Amino acid sequence: MSHVRWGRWLVAVPMAVLALATVYPLVFTVNVAMKTRRDYILDRFSLADALHWENIATAWNSVGMARYLVNSTVVVAVSVVLLLLFGSMAGFALSQLRFRGSSVLFLCCLAALFVPFQVIMVPLARIMGDTGLVDTYPGLVLAYVAQFLPFTIFLMTSYYKTIPTEIIDAARIDGNDVYGVYRRIMLPLGTPALLSVGILNALFCWNDVLISLLLMPSADHRTLMVGVTSLRGQYSDDIPTFASGVLIAAIPVLVIYLFLQRQIADGVAAGATKG
Amino acid sequence: MPVDEAMPSVRPAPAGRTDGTPPRQRVPRDRAAPRGGRRAERLAPYVLLAPALLILLLLRFWPLLLGVNFSFTGDGDRDGLMVGFDNYLELFRDPLFRGALRNVGLLVLLLPVAVAIPGLLATFIYLRVPGHRLYRSVYFFPAVLSPVIVGAIFNLLLAFDGPFNALLGGVGLGPVDWLGDPDVAMFVVVGVHIWATFGMALVVFLAGFATLDASLLDAARVDGASLPQTIRHVIVPSLSRTIQFVFVTTMIGMLTSMFGLLYVMTSGGPEGSTYLPEYYIWFQQGQLNRPALASAASTVLFLIMLVVGLLQISLLRRAVREA
Numbered sequence: 001m002s003h004v005r006w007g008r009w010l011v012a013v014p015m016a017v018l019a020l021a022t023v024y025p026l027v028f029t030v031n032v033a034m035k036t037r038r039d040y041i042l043d044r045f046s047l048a049d050a051l052h053w054e055n056i057a058t059a060w061n062s063v064g065m066a067r068y069l070v071n072s073t074v075v076v077a078v079s080v081v082l083l084l085l086f087g088s089m090a091g092f093a094l095s096q097l098r099f100r101g102s103s104v105l106f107l108c109c110l111a112a113l114f115v116p117f118q119v120i121m122v123p124l125a126r127i128m129g130d131t132g133l134v135d136t137y138p139g140l141v142l143a144y145v146a147q148f149l150p151f152t153i154f155l156m157t158s159y160y161k162t163i164p165t166e167i168i169d170a171a172r173i174d175g176n177d178v179y180g181v182y183r184r185i186m187l188p189l190g191t192p193a194l195l196s197v198g199i200l201n202a203l204f205c206w207n208d209v210l211i212s213l214l215l216m217p218s219a220d221h222r223t224l225m226v227g228v229t230s231l232r233g234q235y236s237d238d239i240p241t242f243a244s245g246v247l248i249a250a251i252p253v254l255v256i257y258l259f260l261q262r263q264i265a266d267g268v269a270a271g272a273t274k275g
Numbered sequence: 276m277p278v279d280e281a282m283p284s285v286r287p288a289p290a291g292r293t294d295g296t297p298p299r300q301r302v303p304r305d306r307a308a309p310r311g312g313r314r315a316e317r318l319a320p321y322v323l324l325a326p327a328l329l330i331l332l333l334l335r336f337w338p339l340l341l342g343v344n345f346s347f348t349g350d351g352d353r354d355g356l357m358v359g360f361d362n363y364l365e366l367f368r369d370p371l372f373r374g375a376l377r378n379v380g381l382l383v384l385l386l387p388v389a390v391a392i393p394g395l396l397a398t399f400i401y402l403r404v405p406g407h408r409l410y411r412s413v414y415f416f417p418a419v420l421s422p423v424i425v426g427a428i429f430n431l432l433l434a435f436d437g438p439f440n441a442l443l444g445g446v447g448l449g450p451v452d453w454l455g456d457p458d459v460a461m462f463v464v465v466g467v468h469i470w471a472t473f474g475m476a477l478v479v480f481l482a483g484f485a486t487l488d489a490s491l492l493d494a495a496r497v498d499g500a501s502l503p504q505t506i507r508h509v510i511v512p513s514l515s516r517t518i519q520f521v522f523v524t525t526m527i528g529m530l531t532s533m534f535g536l537l538y539v540m541t542s543g544g545p546e547g548s549t550y551l552p553e554y555y556i557w558f559q560q561g562q563l564n565r566p567a568l569a570s571a572a573s574t575v576l577f578l579i580m581l582v583v584g585l586l587q588i589s590l591l592r593r594a595v596r597e598a
Contacts, residue, residue: 019413044438090327099320116531118553119577123338146334178319207421209535225423246427269482
């Protein structure tokens with residue numbers, strides 16, 4: 001690696017400032033969430049005099065955050081499992097098996113990558129309505145799977161391409177049929193990719209607001225992110241409670257990021273470089 | 276699966292061969308699966324692909340066709356009737372939609388900024404400024420937050436009586452109505468979008484740098500090239516594919532993933548100044564119950580994305596060749 005020395009410190013200062021600008025909004029929100037309403041009105045910047053957890057409790061109890069959290073967790077968990085299952089099956093077939101039409105089918109999956117949700121959302125809502133899937137868990141799960149499957153297939157295909165065919169040949173000679181190779185060889189060997197892609201998909205689904213806003217209209221079925229948007233109206237004059245609600249919704253992702261940032265960044269990078 | 280199943284599949288030995296030794300039988304048995312399983316083997320790839328293809332066909336390609344067809348039908352009283360290009364004419368007469376298109380133009384203009392920031396930062400991190408390891412994870416972290424969370428946080432910061440204006444007041448500048456001034460609001464939302472997403476592009480750039488030939492940089496240093504010269508003559512040409520990729524994905528991100536921010540921060544206001552096609556589609560479909568008009572807007576958005584994508588790829592190709 002080269003250490004180019006041009007004005008390293010000249011560059012370091014703006015970078016530090018930017019890092020501060022990246023972190024500060026969240027620090028500010030945490031601080032506000034821990035303040036009393038009175039303290040916030042008196043001084044926006046002062047540190048909380050004590051940790052006022054009661055804001056968190058108020059936010060938690062007010063708009064059914066618990067309910068939304070359950071909705072989000074169930075939908076995201078099922079979506080990710082299905083995405084990984086269907087994505088790895090398809091990726092295995094497209095990368096390691098030879099069959100008629102494989103390149104056309106791969107192009108189909110790739111083409112789906114370029115159909116953004118906004119372009120199909122109106123007819124999709126109608127299809128979901130006609131089949132009675134609006135406002136149901138399966139409906140939202142299907143929408144998420146359809147939305148993120150092309151990306152998942154794409155990454156799993158490129159990962160499985162790196163697995164040498166000799167391993168598969170050996171497994172075949174040992175008496176495995178195609179499904180056995182998938183279950184005993186491809187799934188275990190694909191663990192790192194499955195982990196990265198799974199985390200990314202979980203983030204995408206968890207952070208989504210448009211799809212769930214469209215397909216889960218009733219208050220009871222809202223996902224957490226849609227729930228957060230309804231906090232705003234309710235606490236427009238109680239900023240600390242609003243900030244607490246925002247924090248509740250952000251904490252799961254922040255915790256995941258602290259532990260798995262490497263995998264997340266690798267997944268993003270893989271999506272870019274495997275093109 | 277037991278190997279012995281292969282036994283019956285062996286062809287009868289040709290008449291002329293009388294030595295029919297067992298190893299001879301073993302060859303075809305080992306190479307391929309049993310005849311009973313042959314068809315299953317041939318079908319296996321399709322079985323493995325079936326769930327994915329079914330979902331993509333039914334929930335992506337079919338709605339795409341349906342939507343284009345839908346955009347030529349009427350809303351309300353004229354539900355289901357073919358109305359030709361009426362929806363498209365109405366779209367382009369609608370000041371809200373025209374505003375949304377103008378904002379797309381603004382995004383195209385701001386695009387180089389949104390690419391240059393992560394590109395430069397990735398360069399500095401690659402050249403190992405002090406603290407580069409830390410910066411990578413700090414810069415990336417907003418990218419994992421939901422646009423809803425980001426929007427809510429910036430709603431607090433940018434409120435008229437909020438901390439940002441308090442800070443400005445502290446240095447003697449008047450308060451700005453960040454989200455209430457039609458001339459300012461769109462820039463603010465785009466700025467927040469860039470704040471939230473430059474980490475993604477940064478990671479992509481760093482992945483590109485990993486493929487860069489370090490000896491080229493050393494050569495540039497030995498030749499006494501300045502940092503701008505190195506960027507222009509070594510880094511940009513070497514990373515042309517990455518730059519191209521970031522340009523296209525950043526543009527697509529701006530056109531399709533600002534909904535959460537718009538929904539939380541401005542709801543399209545003030546005076547409709549922060550509409551983007553995606554928000555317009557949602558608004559017509561969800562709030563005004565005009566699905567056919569929304570479909571027409573969807574089709575326009577799709578065409579914009581196609582044109583923008585293709586245009587960028589060809590422009591960048593040429594630019595990189597000349598660099």
